Amino acid sequence: MKKIVIIGSGIGGLSTAIILAGLGHDVTVLEKNRQPGGLLRSYTRDGIECETGVHYLGSLDNGQVLRKFFDYLGVTDSIPVSRMGQHGVIDRYLFDSPATHPARFDLPVGLDAYEESLKKTFPAEHTIIEQILVSIRKTSEQLHELDHLYASDNDFSLLDQAESYGEILDQLGCSPGLRSVLAIPSSWIGVPIADCPAYYHNMALASYLSSSWRLEQSGADMAAVLVDRLNELGGKVITAAEVDKITIRSRTVNGVQLKNGECLTSSIVIAAIHPQVVLKMLPDGAVKPSYKNRITKLKNTHSIFTVHARVDANSHPEIPHNIFQVDTDKKGNITDLKYYQFRKSERKNTTLLSILTSGNDELWAPWKETQTGRRGNEYREVKNKYAESLLCEAEELFGSFKDMKILDAYTPLTIRDWVHSPDGSAYGVLRSSSQTLATALLNRTAVKGLCLAGQNVLAPGLIGTIMGSFSTVKLILGADEFRKKIRL
Numbered sequence: 001m002k003k004i005v006i007i008g009s010g011i012g013g014l015s016t017a018i019i020l021a022g023l024g025h026d027v028t029v030l031e032k033n034r035q036p037g038g039l040l041r042s043y044t045r046d047g048i049e050c051e052t053g054v055h056y057l058g059s060l061d062n063g064q065v066l067r068k069f070f071d072y073l074g075v076t077d078s079i080p081v082s083r084m085g086q087h088g089v090i091d092r093y094l095f096d097s098p099a100t101h102p103a104r105f106d107l108p109v110g111l112d113a114y115e116e117s118l119k120k121t122f123p124a125e126h127t128i129i130e131q132i133l134v135s136i137r138k139t140s141e142q143l144h145e146l147d148h149l150y151a152s153d154n155d156f157s158l159l160d161q162a163e164s165y166g167e168i169l170d171q172l173g174c175s176p177g178l179r180s181v182l183a184i185p186s187s188w189i190g191v192p193i194a195d196c197p198a199y200y201h202n203m204a205l206a207s208y209l210s211s212s213w214r215l216e217q218s219g220a221d222m223a224a225v226l227v228d229r230l231n232e233l234g235g236k237v238i239t240a241a242e243v244d245k246i247t248i249r250s251r252t253v254n255g256v257q258l259k260n261g262e263c264l265t266s267s268i269v270i271a272a273i274h275p276q277v278v279l280k281m282l283p284d285g286a287v288k289p290s291y292k293n294r295i296t297k298l299k300n301t302h303s304i305f306t307v308h309a310r311v312d313a314n315s316h317p318e319i320p321h322n323i324f325q326v327d328t329d330k331k332g333n334i335t336d337l338k339y340y341q342f343r344k345s346e347r348k349n350t351t352l353l354s355i356l357t358s359g360n361d362e363l364w365a366p367w368k369e370t371q372t373g374r375r376g377n378e379y380r381e382v383k384n385k386y387a388e389s390l391l392c393e394a395e396e397l398f399g400s401f402k403d404m405k406i407l408d409a410y411t412p413l414t415i416r417d418w419v420h421s422p423d424g425s426a427y428g429v430l431r432s433s434s435q436t437l438a439t440a441l442l443n444r445t446a447v448k449g450l451c452l453a454g455q456n457v458l459a460p461g462l463i464g465t466i467m468g469s470f471s472t473v474k475l476i477l478g479a480d481e482f483r484k485k486i487r488l
């Protein structure tokens, strides 16, 4: 039994903790916030649960990857979900320029239905679509089978699909319309299609096509379920415990120091936070300049601005699919994207409308040096104005909203301060083709006993992050022990 300290109680930290506690280790998770969950966690406004980082989930059907993960963690029955796509649609994409693009494309459930829809929408591109589907099918199989987790070498043998998806589509001679439909899945992980490795594009797409779900309860409830499960296995989460330093002796980790000066000793420290933040916690000289340089130079994904508003449920009831309003350039690359979700809320006759769009960083630049809660009225006014403009745009699509009230809006600065993601990056390290080498094996560090977990080590999203947790556990146990002890 090893004493293990995990920094961060997002889905990455909590899932790693549950796996290790289940194997009998003494696990403590340290969380800087007063509540656990990180981006998993929702918050309440006007009695309505507003989500932060979990709007919908993929692959929770029997035998599918997230279901396997939840089963292993022992939380499937405690996280009620409802299936999307009963009416044949998971996502509706609305495009801006009908001359080169379809006015709309509906993402259906299942790979065969997807192929059929693409062919119906782009009848001149059957051959290209068939070729595209071959690699998506292959990735889908790999994703659900999880063989790569059991391989002795790297977790992902990306080499055959590391090429950028944009380049592949160029080579195939894909039209701007088809390209813009295919560009959306890579935006779910924050990577522009021109630079998105084919594997990540296919993984993101296959994970939702396989089956898509919404949480029946809130993100805060989900965080509570994971914490309870960890407690059941003998592990614990300490909140309001911000780690300031990772302590090292003779190039080996020996614990952490909290901001309040308290020290915890441990022979294994897992930092389920951004690697650039970890770097700042290490003493001078703890890692080689080459490692420091590699981590410092990593590019991150963009941030997100979100507005949550309540609207009258009779005129705007829940919509059981997501809606994306997509602006593209002539080539079919996405230039702007807005995500809309209409969900039944906790309040009677009230629907929660959530709108997510890119962070628009320059708007918040004057407040870069300020902290959440201390940004003043002007910031609040700019935020509200921007939120109102997004709601006005939404009314053009959905008709005017009755009894509409903005519940909350959050900016990249909020995300930055809430979870310590650099510049409020939504999905952490950019998984781009041009960063393939720099982002490989990010769960290893140059310090013995210190490894990383969380969305930055393999891929973002619930699936990518939990997969990263298993991959980090494999690093700690070794591939042989992992194969013996972990059956997914």
Ligand SMILES: Cc1cc2nc3c(=O)[nH]c(=O)nc-3n(C[C@H](O)[C@H](O)[C@H](O)COP(=O)(O)OP(=O)(O)OC[C@H]3O[C@@H](n4cnc5c(N)ncnc54)[C@H](O)[C@@H]3O)c2cc1C
Binding pocket: 007, 008, 009, 010, 011, 012, 013, 030, 031, 032, 033, 036, 037, 038, 039, 040, 052, 053, 054, 055, 056, 057, 241, 242, 243, 244, 272, 273, 277, 304, 306, 356, 415, 418, 419, 420, 421, 425, 426, 427, 453, 454, 455, 456, 459, 460, 461, 462, 463, 465
């Ligand atoms: C707006 C938005 C929408 C999203 N929508 C979806 C979606 O619909 N579906 C999906 O699958 N994924 C979605 N994602 C992605 C998903 O939320 C993330 O990939 C995932 O939650 C990341 O988990 P994590 O554990 O790596 O990081 P985090 O959740 O960021 O957790 C890190 C934790 O570490 C803590 N921490 C940081 N520094 C310290 C310190 N020094 N000491 C102690 N604790 C510290 C933070 O407070 C935080 O709790 C979305 C993300 C965003 C931003």
